[in-house]
Amino acid sequence: MKGFVLPEYNGRSITNIPGTVLRLFGIQNNLEPLAAPILNKLRGEYSSIIFLIIDGVGFYRYRELKEQGVIPNLAGFNEEYLTSVFPSTTTAALTSLSTGVPPAKHGMLGFKLFLKDFGVTTNMISFRPWKIQVSLVENGLDPDEFVKERRVYSYLEEGYVKSYILIRSFYRNTPLSRVIYGSYETYGIINSVDLFTTILKIHKKDKQKKFIVAYWGDTDTLAHRYGERSLEFGLELRNLDFLLGETLKKLQGENVLFLITADHGHLDTVPAQAIDLSEDKFLQEEMVLPPGGEHRVVYLAVRNPEKVVKYLKEKYGDLAEVA
Structure with missing residues (x-):
């Protein structure tokens, strides 16, 4: 398809990150990991793997900000391009990052889906029929069981690795968060400072091996409202970069792997082409x-x-x- 970036599920997609994390912890699984050249660079013995997901920061926009010198801490990471999923949206991508499989397999294929068992087109964030204020959760739909694929946290649990999932407090225990993360516990975050300080507290709390997933969505919110090249978007990413730098200072000398990805990028809409x-x-x-x-x-x-x-x-x- 001319002009489209297609997912590279065979080793260069965000879908391959869960399988990679499991391999780095030495846990057997059937999930496809990142391509061997990337995986080999990451191999090592880690007490914690910290996985930061920054919503909506596409590769090309990241590169532009990196070249401007305004995100020095993000720019200091080893860099590999990865493709997103299809469709390249938050609900689909986050579910792939939780399961290690593409949307076509886990079933979260969009913001609005027709649910055959209920006979309605449904808002997959609120789990209500489109433009109808009736909760499907209150009428028999179990968000924990909606996605049948096994979550990466289940594999980690069997390998004696403790998972911590950090998301905004207002997302906790919503139908959408339960679809993405299943029955696994999430921890509520109130702002970006809280996000990074909580990462540090969890890492240092005990000697058990940990997988810390930290999701930050304000970048995506600002990109949707103001555009990915807006002042607001740029300042938000610079703020995250500063907090990341302070966090990395506290982790110096620690046996930690810090991974960062976006779930997808943005393309500002041209009204005349809508x-x-x-x-x-x-x-x-x-x-x-x-x-x-x-x-x-x-x-x-x-x-x-x-x-x-x-x-x-x-x-x-x-x-x-x-x-």
């Missing part, structure tokens, strides 16, 4: 369900698939990939 499907009369008449997926990856359930695909390619083929 497609409003709600204004397409033919398409509205053909659809049998509300659209699913994401704004950039739309799933359509229609009466006449071949007819609709032909129509979409003719009308929107220059602006979108139709399949």
Whole structure:
């Protein structure tokens, strides 16, 4: 597909990070790890592996800020490019980072999905039918069991490695966090300072081997609201870089591996290229369900698939990939 960056699931995707962590701890598993040249650079004996996920910081934007010299601590890390997943969105990517498998296997394929058992198109963050204020969780859906794939934390537990999952306090125990992390305990964070100081406290609390996952989403929030090249986005990443530097000073001499990734990048929308499907009369008449997926990856359930695909390619083929 011209112009698209496709996931490289065979060793250069964020999906390969969980399998890599397990191998570094010496735990047997069937998950695909990062490619051998990357894996070999990481090999060693570690008391803790700290895994920081910074939401929405794409490789090219990171490179630009690195070249400007405004994120010196992030720039000091050994760098390898990785691809995201498809669709390259937070819900899909975080579930892959928790399971080590692509979205096509774990099933979190977008913000809006049709759930056959309930017969509705569902908001996968709130787990409510689209535009209807009824909780599916209160009507029999178990978020802990929605994703059937085994979480990486289960493997680690069997290998006597303690997992700590740090997320914003307001995400804890929500249906979405339970889908991503299953029944494993999460720890609430109130701000970025709390995130990094909690990482240090957990690492130093005892001698047990630890896997510390720290997720930070404010970068993504700012990129969605103001754009990835906004002052707000840049300042947020510079703030994280400063806190990272202070944390690394406290970890000097420690037997720790510190991994950092984004879950996906951003591409600022050009309004003139946006497609409003709600204004397409033919398409509205053909659809049998509300659209699913994401704004950039739309799933359509229609009466006449071949007819609709032909129509979409003719009308929107220059602006979108139709399949």
